[in-house]
Amino acid sequence: MAASIYRSWGGFPQIDQRGEPLVWRTDPLPGAGDEEDASLLPFGNGRSYGDVCLNRGGTVLDTRALDRFIRFDREQGIIRCESGVLLAALLHLVVPAGWFLPVSPGTRYATVGGALANDVHGKNHHYAGTFGCHVTALELLRSDGSRLVCTPEENSELFGATIGGMGLTGLVTWVELQLRRVQGALLKEESVKFSNLNEFFRLSELSDGNFEYTVAWVDCVSRGDSLGRGLFARANHDSSDYTGRERSDKPSVSVPFCPPVSLVNRWSLKAFNAFYYARQRERKRVRTLHYQSFFYPLDSIGNWNRIYGPKGMLQYQCVLPGDDGRTMMHEMLSTIAGSGNGSFLAVLKVFGDKSSPGMMSFPRPGVTLALDFPNRPDVFRLLDRLDAMTREVGGAVYPAKDARMSAESFQAYFPAWREFAEHIDPGFSSSFWRRVGGEVL
Numbered sequence: 001m002a003a004s005i006y007r008s009w010g011g012f013p014q015i016d017q018r019g020e021p022l023v024w025r026t027d028p029l030p031g032a033g034d035e036e037d038a039s040l041l042p043f044g045n046g047r048s049y050g051d052v053c054l055n056r057g058g059t060v061l062d063t064r065a066l067d068r069f070i071r072f073d074r075e076q077g078i079i080r081c082e083s084g085v086l087l088a089a090l091l092h093l094v095v096p097a098g099w100f101l102p103v104s105p106g107t108r109y110a111t112v113g114g115a116l117a118n119d120v121h122g123k124n125h126h127y128a129g130t131f132g133c134h135v136t137a138l139e140l141l142r143s144d145g146s147r148l149v150c151t152p153e154e155n156s157e158l159f160g161a162t163i164g165g166m167g168l169t170g171l172v173t174w175v176e177l178q179l180r181r182v183q184g185a186l187l188k189e190e191s192v193k194f195s196n197l198n199e200f201f202r203l204s205e206l207s208d209g210n211f212e213y214t215v216a217w218v219d220c221v222s223r224g225d226s227l228g229r230g231l232f233a234r235a236n237h238d239s240s241d242y243t244g245r246e247r248s249d250k251p252s253v254s255v256p257f258c259p260p261v262s263l264v265n266r267w268s269l270k271a272f273n274a275f276y277y278a279r280q281r282e283r284k285r286v287r288t289l290h291y292q293s294f295f296y297p298l299d300s301i302g303n304w305n306r307i308y309g310p311k312g313m314l315q316y317q318c319v320l321p322g323d324d325g326r327t328m329m330h331e332m333l334s335t336i337a338g339s340g341n342g343s344f345l346a347v348l349k350v351f352g353d354k355s356s357p358g359m360m361s362f363p364r365p366g367v368t369l370a371l372d373f374p375n376r377p378d379v380f381r382l383l384d385r386l387d388a389m390t391r392e393v394g395g396a397v398y399p400a401k402d403a404r405m406s407a408e409s410f411q412a413y414f415p416a417w418r419e420f421a422e423h424i425d426p427g428f429s430s431s432f433w434r435r436v437g438g439e440v441l
C-alpha cells in the first residue's frame with residue numbers, strides 16, 4: 001500500500017510507513033512487518049494534525065472499511081458501530097431519528113475510533129464533557145489475539161486507558177455510544193462581538209449556564225486595547241422540526257492544488273482578521289442554522305489544509321487553568337500577535353469541570369486556545385515559548401494537534417503517563433509516543 005495516503009491533516013511530519021487496510025472486525029490483526037522493532041498503530045481518517053496517527057517504519061491499520069452499524073436502539077438512543085464509521089455517516093443515520101452526537105469535534109470527517117482515541121471535545125465541553133464521557137462500551141483487540149469488552153465496570157482500567165489512549169492500547173473494533181436527544185437538524189445561534197479578552201471571559205461566564213454550545217473566534221493579530229477581540233458564538237438545539245432537504249456530505253468548494261508556498265503570511269493574516277471582525281456590523285446577530293453550518297464550517301472547504309503549501313502546518317492547542325491561566329492567556333495572545341504568525345481561524349473556549357474516564361484525556365478546567373501556523377523554523381521557536389508559558393501555569397498541550405512538543409513538556413502536562421504506559425499493547429507504538437514517552441534523563 002502506498003505510504004503517501006497515510007498523512008496527518010497538518011502534513012508534518014511526512015514519513016514512510018506501511019498501511020494495512022482492515023476489512024472485517026472479526027479478522028485477527030495482521031503482522032507488524034519484517035523489521036525487528038516494527039509495530040502497529042490504528043489509523044482513523046488522518047484528521048489529527050501531527051504524528052499521533054503516524055508510525056514511522058511501522059504499520060498503520062487502516063480502519064476506514066470498518067464502517068458498519070451494528071445496533072441502534074431508537075428509543076434509548078444507544079448506538080453500536082464499527083470504529084471506522086465517520087461521524088458524518090453516524091449523523092446521517094441518527095439525526096432523522098431525533099438523536100445527535102453527545103460531543104462533536106469541529107470536523108465530521110473524523111471516525112468514531114479516532115474520536116474515542118483522542119477523547120475529543122466540542123463546543124459543549126462545559127455542558128457535556130468529552131466524547132469518552134458518553135461511551136458505554138468498546139471492544140479492544142490486542143496483539144496477543146485477545147478481544148476484551150471494556151466498559152466503566154468491566155476491564156475498567158483498560159477502558160480508561162483506551163479513551164484518550166491515542167491508539168496505543170490496541171485496536172478498537174467497535175464502540176457503543178449514548179446519543180443526545182434533539183428535535184431536528186437546526187440550532188439557534190447568537191454571535192456576539194467582543195472587543196478584548198476580558199470581555200470574552202465575561203461573555204463565557206454569562207453564557208455557559210444558558211447555552212449548550214459556546215466558542216469564540218479570536219483575531220490573533222490585534223494588540224493593545226483590542227488584544228483578544230473577536231466573535232462569540234453561543235447556541236442551543238432548536239425545538240422546531242427541520243423539514244428541509246437532507247444535506248450532502250461533500251464539501252461545497254475545494255482548494256484544487258497545493259500552492260508552492262504558504263498563502264498564510266503576515267499580510268494575508270492582517271487583512272483577513274480585520275475583514276472578518278468588521279464583517280459583523282451589529283453587536284449581536286441571531287440566526288437559525290443547520291448543524292453542518294454551525295459545527296463544521298471548515299468541512300465545507302475541501303482540502304483547506306493545502307493553503308499552507310507543501311511543508312504543511314503546525315496546530316497548537318493548549319489549556320491554561322485558573323486565574324493564572326487567564327492572565328497568561330493575555331501574554332500568550334500578545335506573544336503570538338507580536339510574532340507576526342498566526343492563523344485565519346484562532347479559537348478560544350472555556351472548558352468546564354466535567355471529568356473524563358480517559359486517563360490521558362487532554363481537556364481540564366481552564367481556557368483553551370487553538371490555532372495553526374505555517375511550518376517555518378521561527379514557528380518552532382515560538383511554540384517552544386508558548387509551551388514554557390503553558391507549563392508555568394500547570395496547563396497542557398493537546399497531543400491530537402501536536403507534532404513537536406518535547407518529552408519533558410508532555411510528561412509535565414500528563415503526569416499519569418507512566419501509569420498509562422503499563423496499559424500499552426507491546427505490539428503497538430506511534431511516532432508521537434516514541435518522541436514523548438521515554439524517560440527524560
Ligand SMILES: Cc1cc2nc3c(=O)[nH]c(=O)nc-3n(C[C@H](O)[C@H](O)[C@H](O)COP(=O)(O)OP(=O)(O)OC[C@H]3O[C@@H](n4cnc5c(N)ncnc54)[C@H](O)[C@@H]3O)c2cc1C
Nearest residue numbers: 044045046047048105106111113114117120121166167172
Ligand atoms: C478541521 C478540524 C477540526 C477539528 N476540531 C476538533 C475539535 O473541535 N476538538 C477535538 O478534540 N479535535 C478536533 N480535531 C481533531 C480530530 O477530531 C481528532 O484528531 C480525531 O481524533 C481525528 O480522528 P480520525 O478518525 O481522523 O483519527 P486519526 O487522526 O487517524 O487517529 C487519531 C488517533 O486515534 C487512533 N485511532 C484511530 N482509530 C482507532 C481505532 N479503531 N482503535 C484505536 N485507536 C484508534 C490513532 O491511532 C490515533 O492515535 C479537529 C480536526 C480537524 C481537521
